[in-house]
Amino acid sequence: MAKLNMVKALNLALLEEMERDNDVLVLGEDVGVDGGVFRVTDDLQRKFGSQRVIDSPLAEAAIIGTAVGMALYGLKPVCEIQFSGFAFQCFHQIENHCARYRMRSQGRFHIPMVIRMPYGGGVRALEHHSESEEQFYAHIPGLKMVIPSGPRTARGLLAAAIRDPDPVIFFEAKALYHAAKEDVPDESEALPIGRAQIAREGDALTLVAYGAMLRVALEAADILRIEDGARVEVIDLLTISPLDRDALVTSVKKTGRAVVVHEAPRSFGPGAEIAASIMDGAFLSLEAPIRRVTAHDVPFVGFAREKANVPDVPRVVAAVRETLAF
Amino acid sequence: MAKLNMVKALNLALLEEMERDNDVLVLGEDVGVDGGVFRVTDDLQRKFGSQRVIDSPLAEAAIIGTAVGMALYGLKPVCEIQFSGFAFQCFHQIENHCARYRMRSQGRFHIPMVIRMPYGGGVRALEHHSESEEQFYAHIPGLKMVIPSGPRTARGLLAAAIRDPDPVIFFEAKALYHAAKEDVPDESEALPIGRAQIAREGDALTLVAYGAMLRVALEAADILRIEDGARVEVIDLLTISPLDRDALVTSVKKTGRAVVVHEAPRSFGPGAEIAASIMDGAFLSLEAPIRRVTAHDVPFVGFAREKANVPDVPRVVAAVRETLAF
Amino acid sequence: MPRITLEPRFQVEYLSVLDSDGNLDTALEPKLSENDLKALYRAMLLGRRLDERMVRLQRQGRVGTFAPIKGQEASQIGSAFTLRPSDWMVPSFRETAAMVWRGWPIDKLLHFFAGRLEGGQPAPDQHDLPITIPVATQLPHAVGLAYAVQYRGDDAVVMAYFGDGATSEGDFHEAMNFAGVWHVPVVFVCQNNQWAISVPLKKQTHSRTIAQKALAYGLPGLQVDGNDVLAVYAAAREAVDRARAGDGPTLIECVTYRLGVHTTADDPTKYRAEEEVRMWEQKDPLTRFRIHLEKRDLLETGLEQRVDDEIAQAVRRFEAAPPADPLTMFEHAYATPPPGLLAQRDEMAAREHAAPALDGQQPPAPVDATPMRGQRRTRR
Amino acid sequence: MPRITLEPRFQVEYLSVLDSDGNLDTALEPKLSENDLKALYRAMLLGRRLDERMVRLQRQGRVGTFAPIKGQEASQIGSAFTLRPSDWMVPSFRETAAMVWRGWPIDKLLHFFAGRLEGGQPAPDQHDLPITIPVATQLPHAVGLAYAVQYRGDDAVVMAYFGDGATSEGDFHEAMNFAGVWHVPVVFVCQNNQWAISVPLKKQTHSRTIAQKALAYGLPGLQVDGNDVLAVYAAAREAVDRARAGDGPTLIECVTYRLGVHTTADDPTKYRAEEEVRMWEQKDPLTRFRIHLEKRDLLETGLEQRVDDEIAQAVRRFEAAPPADPLTMFEHAYATPPPGLLAQRDEMAAREHAAPALDGQQPPAPVDATPMRGQRRTRR
């Protein structure tokens, strides 16, 4: 067991998978000599050479597009998009090709690639550097969409994503990169994609969160336990798509109530699917409408107003209380 | 009153708005000499010249990006993207700029532009020519997302979109282009953006649809009335975003039940927000879970399998019956 | 402190081998055996005849929208001919002649244009990508393939096709630039057929040639008479050899012409003059090469019939194929369908079971369906 | 049936006026009054001093991530100087010197880099776009503005800024191509500062110059010594005059160097050699121009102090501004906020009301927040 922060845990997963499989390579802006702007790919180029850890020109569509070509050949590229806000530049390559090549070629080709991107707020950065765009990928059939909530899940899910035969969009919460260290097993570990975890057991209400919002949800659960005596069950989604509906429905059948937390804007956001799926599977158990605690439906707010935009513990606590009182 | 099909109705709206306002111009691939691949811009270049009806080079990002520049200057460009499947090429310009310029410049600039695109199935066309991507735009704050359901709403909403000071994504169902003629008033007409219409009144269940699916919903409602004696209320959404939650909630408070129909894939699709919003506003009235009748979560199916993928009348009827029987 | 012209200046070459009367510039004649010459001609002819057949099938509603290649046979076959089976070919949507030459079964192409997923599946040992429809998006794939070839140390070359219109897309630019920086074995073949649907080249770009766009990436660019199969072959041969030798990418501009409709949904009389078409018909690549072969007495008798028979057999196989099973749509979305997708499959299976058996083939378009523009109208 | 070189061949010019010792090539000297020369120097100096101040403010946590311009003053001021107020300037994110020259209040820039929406609002009569962060995406806007100018028959020119890295993006290509086809009054100014974060030019593109990329669009491309303010001015003057006369777009490559960090979150010691920086410090555009002005006895005394005072006043105004009101975030999403958004606003208002008054300024980053890489670490 080593105690690692999320940057180191991700770096470890990359290192292990590259040692394990020569077909794994890393591609992106500044991922090589510089080790990535957040240092996630630190030292990999020194270890594996500049043919395998590639400092690409500044062009997201070509990063993804050439990686699709590599994947068609049988390689397993792990691309980094420097910030999720710059991935719309390659959205056509993702939607038109990453997600479709298996279908289009009826299985003759598949795209075993991973697209890593830092997302979300918390680093006092400028426009396009703090947004939360998971919804766009979750709605694309053929893709998987994964968001770890800390060092251990980051390491285990990145390993799984790299080994997965299908394309995986892998979001890393910037706010978690250096947030906390966690014990990470010495042996390489791959956690299952498509499976949510119960981060805290409870029976009063199901609080659904992922990524950087898991911490917020857990803190809210603590307060609710202490101040209200309410045992809130916290579900850490980990995979956004395909959504682990079973885990959600099972929990809400027990608790009868749910609140969803995410950093993305509310309307047509991931919380909508989560709420609709829960209603679909646990309608008769539901004792209150499912509230969504989210960012607001505005394009961006600048970091001086970020705290008021992104869900925080008081907002989550208030939403849970309202839902419990419904 | 003239009886027009949707292509002619759209063409009329463009003509009228261009006559009304010299700042309105049309821009896109093949929109000029050729009049658009579906003839929606037919004859406009002859009338207004090639400076105002511009045959652009083949580059969607530059079509939208240059239109943003024109809009910043005060013009009102109406862009055509040849098929909605090719709009991911310009998704960064839409998300990064169209949707944000008002916010970024704190009102100094705004983007009074319209992006028209044909969407959806029904024309036996190849990959990327039959998909339904409204969800991607609905989730972007700062944009409006409109989908008319026939000639009259097409004409009235396109006029409104062109006059709207904010950017509007305007989807046109290919299946409706020549589907039916409708009476269209002689006077130019602008219908309100953000407002749903009750296409058929009823009290047994609320059936929510838009675009080409409205016909399917109405036919299903006919069958249900005749065969089941059930009076289903059909809501024609018309604007996807901002969503007319009041109309939905008011209807479901009356009916207690809802089914949503769309051509987009189900997961994380527009039906999720519609269902979640109804639950939010009409929870205590809901007597059954809200079913979604949608395309499946697969990348594309080819037109030989399209009929089995896109919702049809029997599927809608079955979903309504199940919901009524819940 | 000067104002100087940077040296060396930039240059772009133009190559042509056969003139429109089929006469040969022997100094430039590529080394090709008589069998090669016959094979080139046969492949071009097959492309032309298949094209005509496809357009008829579309008019009869037996396949959907189709993009004919008429006039571009030399550009396609002259270039694809230089590839080994182990090389990779990356088509756009207008390379049926080249695809068939590379071994795509004709009936599979028919399935493709009939909107059936089955038509997109290359054979397991075939080094060809399926048709890509979004313009220019296949070009980075070609560069990525070439990178992978180099990474693995394999001996292969990648050839990518696209049109003049495609050069306006960002993906063209980014792919060329990556290819230049990575110095990978890829050959970019632009079929400059003068039109992108209704947009003529001069409204597509202000540059004099497509070939000179290579200068932006520090790459060699060559313009070639795209209706001259020997010139195209010679240019492609040079580029493929250079790529194979590790000397990097090349951009080849084949100056040619789309003699037919853009697709079967298009009506070119709206945007271009008959005279222009007539003028280019004089340069028909098939005629020109036939005259040359005639002079060398290399024309095979009965060839047209044999080619037509091959096509007819494929059409029969296509029409005899079992109906498209809707349930198979769930098979290739993921390696393993996730539970939610399986549930959707089960729902469909229950529906299919309850409903009268589907014949699987798409019924003829319903009366009120929108025809793709011009579907029933166009002449060529 | 030839293999020929297309004529005329393509060429790209290089221009420089002042050498590194401040000596002038009088034949090429642009016509500028003594006041102009002083104004140029003052604007460059202000850019440099503001830059240094911004980096300090960032280190103190008073503003967020900032992209310094040190070394690029001549490229920015020499070019922006050619614009009239009625012309349009389209910046990327590294044009603070040019923006201030164009009239952006310094305190507004401070607000911008402090993550406050207020900092992005140009004055009503100002023809400048706000900072664009996604690389190269502003270039089509510049072309669209220029189209609108032409459409309205107005007398204005658009100048757009971007870096060497930006030339790899598809948007650069598409914007250049549209500009060429439309023949609009736009000048593209590439500040080739040799690096895109850690990626040197030779890994960015295989082309010898950025200027030659203009050839792909049939446009004039000119390379200029970007550390020579007179050469930049002369080149920009020529391009702006050409654009204004209706003679179309130009690409100018200013060969310069980023002497500082990429942004305050960057540590360049990881990827480039000290010697390279030292070498370019010898070509410091400010020093070079100062020497020249000294020779001509045009240096103003007390200028540094006056410039510093101006900056200090702006910093004071910035710090005296009222705290950012979170509720204003709902104001400029749409012309009229839709009902759903108003509901969100009301919810927030209720929360703000219930909670102890926010001071509005972001509190210092919480201990466990991720610093942008190198935030506390870097030296330059």
Ligand SMILES: Cc1ncc(C[n+]2csc(CCOP(=O)(O)OP(=O)(O)O)c2C)c(N)n1
């Ligand atoms: C990204 C994208 N935009 C638009 C289209 C629609 N479209 C199909 S072919 C075509 C013109 C292509 O022109 P060119 O590249 O010259 O190829 P050609 O058709 O002449 O072979 C267009 C606009 C598309 N398929 N993809």
Ligand SMILES: Cc1ncc(C[n+]2csc(CCOP(=O)(O)OP(=O)(O)O)c2C)c(N)n1
């Ligand atoms: C589309 C996009 N991708 C990535 C980034 C992150 N990024 C910011 S600046 C930069 C390098 C820009 O290099 P260059 O164009 O040379 O400009 P310079 O920073 O040298 O002024 C990168 C990669 C971005 N802002 N936008």
Ligand SMILES: [Mg+2]
């Ligand atoms: Mg073409």
Ligand SMILES: [Mg+2]
């Ligand atoms: Mg740079």
